[in-house]
Amino acid sequence: MEKYEIEFNQDIPKYIEISKYIKKMIDKNNIFDGEKLPSIRKLAKTLMVNEVTIVSAYKKLEAEGYAYQKMGSGTYAKRRDTNxxxxxxxxxxxxxxxxxxxxxxxxxxxEITSSEFFPVTVFKDVLNEVLDRDGAEAFAYKESLGYEGLRNSISSFFWDNKVSTEDILILSGAQQGIDIVSKSIINVHDNVVVEKPTYGGALTVFKWRRANIFEVDILEDGIDLSQFEQILKKNRIKCFYAMSYFQNPTGATYSLEKKLKILELAECYDFYIVEDDYLSELIYDQKQYKSFKSLDKNDRVIYIKSFSKIFLPGIRLGYMISPEKYKEHIQNSKINTDISTSSLMQRALDLYINKDLWKxxxxxxxxxxxxxxxxxxxxxxxxxxxxxxxxxxxxxxxxxxxxxxxxxxxxxxxxxxxxxxxxxxxxxxxxxxxxxxxxxxxxxxxxxxxxxxxxxxxxxxxxxxxxxxxx
Incomplete structure (x- = not known):
């Protein structure tokens, strides 16, 4: 308890001085991110103050994002985001x-395909064909999950009909998918694990939800499993956010062995994998890759896929496949967010896929x-x-x-x-x-x-x- 030595100023409430002192220690890394703070009774005795004073100090630290509580375990330091x-x-x-x-x-x-590769002329013809075929119906917002034709095409073309169309939710891009998952399953102070480094947009979403974010080093073949298991043993994790192919920013891709081990850990420690399939189409080394979702036997993966990065960025389309447990929550969250994604673009992409133009x-x-x-x-x-x-x-x-x-x-x-x-x-x-x-x-x-x-x-x-x- 040597690090907790405070000289009090009579003009400042003691709980404020204690919280300021601990904040400074966290900022200087003298108290580590995730380190357990002393118990209320122990710190009160050390500083010779009332226990209520420590309770107030810890509450102030929580309110300012410098601490979080684990039920039945105590209060833990939380380093403020410095980026x-x-x-x-x-x-x-x-x-x-x-x-x-x-x-x-x-x-x-x-982070998008070059404009020289945009299939503008071909897509224009597809759009015209959709308008000729469907007329005003092409603009209708009828299906909350997304245009059924596109969901059928995704199931057939990308998943060999092994995923039900009822489990597929059309999105306005991957970022919306991350946001919807966060709103649906993550509460304040829930524990989330991310790769280190990881996509900044995901970090922003998890911070906005005030989740406790744990980082695990990513190697060439996926995260460091020993670090990951240490976190799982000590903390109740809600979800793990992973970019399974050509991760942003590192370019790392998970080995099959690591994917299988992480799926096993998800079942053992009762957490869900949020799989952001970033760029699985762009493969230059001729290797065969499998997604977490394709290997998932226990319904532990929330799969997110965007078409924007490799197709036409402006159309903002993607999709999500949800586990049964969270499907209704996620679908309701999507409806509450924007009701429906562009019907015209969904129909055009559906026709584009079915004409074999996507391939x-x-x-x-x-x-x-x-x-x-x-x-x-x-x-x-x-x-x-x-x-x-x-x-x-x-x-x-x-x-x-x-x-x-x-x-x-x-x-x-x-x-x-x-x-x-x-x-x-x-x-x-x-x-x-x-x-x-x-x-x-x-x-x-x-x-x-x-x-x-x-x-x-x-x-x-x-x-x-x-x-x-x-x-």
Whole structure:
């Protein structure tokens, strides 16, 4: 109890001084995130104050997001998210670069397919065919789960009719799916496990729900299972959010063995897996992959899939498959959120799939992106060399880099240095609960760039890193 030594000021209520002191200790990492705080009785005795004073201090810490309670266990420290400031800085900087200005930048931040690959002409013909066939009916909001034809096509084309159309819910993209799941199953102070690093949009949603977020390091073949099991043994986990293929930002893909083990743990420890199938279509290494959902025998997976990243971003379409336990909650939450997703776009996508145009589009994307992917690797090895370390994901659109630890620069400084040279990167601080964990990392996405731009951008990054002094 040596760390709890407070000199009280007579003019300030003691419970406020205690809460301020503990907050400062948490911010300085002298009290670790998730560390159990002393019991009310023990801390009251140590500080020689009334137990009610400690209760008030702990309540204030909870209200300010610095602590949470576990029923029957006690009060635990909760480190405040330190990347909010960086997210605002990054977002505001990108907002100022828009329209014509953006064209003079080499933009490695993109997360959608290049406009040169949009099947605009073909999709226009499909839209016209839908309007000729369905008329005004194409705009009707009738089916709360989504257009039945599209749900049938998803079941048949993507799941070989092994998933009932009644279990499929059409969404306005994956982000809405994460939001709906969060509203449906996560309550204040519920425990959620995420990969470290992970998609910033998911972190934002879980923080907004005031969940307790536990991070587990992600390796090339999925999360570190020993870390994961330690968390499961000590905490009652509600769900685990995972990007099973070509994870954003790292590009990691779960091995079959890890998927099976995590499904086993889900049943053993009674939690659910929220599977965000990010980019399973873009596979360059010819390996065969299976989703968590396809391996799920105990109805433990909430599966989310977006079509926006690889098709036409503006149409904002995706779908979700829910376990029986949460199906009604999730469907009601979707209805309460936006009633229905665009009926016209659902019908058009349904026809696009049934005409076998989807398959053609994905085959074309794989050929085009495989070429970019190989070129990207060549440029990285040629120009960045030992300045960074990374692994080749085998698919997707991202590469994630660790800056040589001997270089005196962090990811936000690198972001601004690159921006000044008309190159945009994504700093690693955005993908962690606490910003400092991402100081040595950055992400490059090649999806919206042509080969000359890729080479030019990587050359610029290389020259900037060459000028950085060593520690």
């Amino acid at each position: 909010i400031k960086f997210k605002k800085e990054y977002s505001n900087t990108l907002k100022k670069i828009s329209g014509k200005d953006l064209k003079i930048y080499v933009d490695f931040t993109g 053609q589009h994905i085959n074309y994307l794989n050929m085009a992106y495989k070429d970019k992917y190989d070129f990207m690797i060549n440029c990285i090895d040629k120009y960045l060399g030992k300045k960074v370390s990374y692994f080749t994901p085998g698919g997707g659109i991202n590469f994630y880099f660790k800056i040589d630890e001997n270089l005196k620069i962090n990811s936000m400084d690198l972001f601004y240095s690159c921006k000044n040279k008309k190159v945009l990167i994504t700093p690693g601080v955005l993908f962690y609960k606490n910003a400092e964990q991402g100081n040595n990392y950055f992400r490059l996405s090649f999806s919206e760039l042509k080969k000359p731009e890729i080479e030019e951008g990587i050359k610029v990054i290389s020259k900037i890193l060459e000028k950085i002094p060593k520690r």
